[in-house]
Amino acid sequence: MGSVAATPEVSRIRRLTDGEFERMFKSGTFMGEESTHLMYKCILDGKQVAVFVVVAEEEELNYFRNKVKTLQNAKHKKIVGPIAYCDGKTPCVVLNLFKEGTLKDFLLRMRATGKDLDIQQKVRCSRDLADALYFLHRDHKGLLSWHRDLRPENIFMDNDGGCQLANFSISSMVVVSWLSFFWEGGGREGLTLEPCFNGRHTSRTPDTRHGTRHDDF
Known part of the structure; x- marks a missing residue:
């Protein structure tokens, strides 16, 4: 199972529509869960990615918004950065997958x-x-x-x-x-x-x- 990897510095993080998320999620394989989110391995634009789906409760949604804000302000080649996110019906953050893990x-x-x-x-x-x-x-x-x-x-x-x-x-x-x-x-x-x-x-x-x-x- 792959693990999350960092992306190079980027000028803009892609915002996925609900339709784009649903197409990506069809390829999803469950990876695990934590108290705030579920983790899946999916395919986005032909590339394997890690998708962190936030539990859709108000407290978790606030956590999600804060996390995206943090990540958007932390664009650095030695910091794990999102390549995409969705703040629609199913809030999630999309990261690259990396085989070496943690x-x-x-x-x-x-x-x-x-x-x-x-x-x-x-x-x-x-x-x-x-x-x-x-x-x-x-x-x-x-x-x-x-x-x-x-x-x-x-x-x-x-x-x-x-x-x-x-x-x-x-x-x-x-x-x-x-x-x-x-x-x-x-x-x-x-x-x-x-x-x-x-x-x-x-x-x-x-x-x-x-x-x-x-x-x-």
Whole structure:
């Protein structure tokens, strides 16, 4: 079974109509499920893709809209990006499929044969993830984002042995607004950060539930 892979940077994410979704879904094979979505392997334009179908309840629809918003603002070659989505009768996000699977899958297969990542692979994956996190943490079109769930299950393997970051289900986003405020003797610009948590209330990290410090401090 394939797994989700990242796409290169794109200028626009394709929006599928209900008819296009139905034609794609006819080829679907069930892959698994999580609390917020069902996963299928389908064919879109002659290519195998992974389709994440959102459970159609209002809370899940809000989760879906937030996730699409996050992904649309996270276009980077080392971040898993959608190639299409549908926000009609059956909300879904469409991603490429990749045979190597997650970093966790890859490590388990290697260790089953008594092997491990060599130093070059470890450095390569570390650099790839650092690039992705740097992109998320810097101001990008007025929006900052923290992933909040960095673990092997949410990291996917490239064709060339690198890594790409996935799964923004409990990410936090920060809307950046520049305000002018004045001191005695002149004016200065100040930065206001307004956090917007994109996850479901059942999928939040302990620090957001209990009000402790986390990676955006």
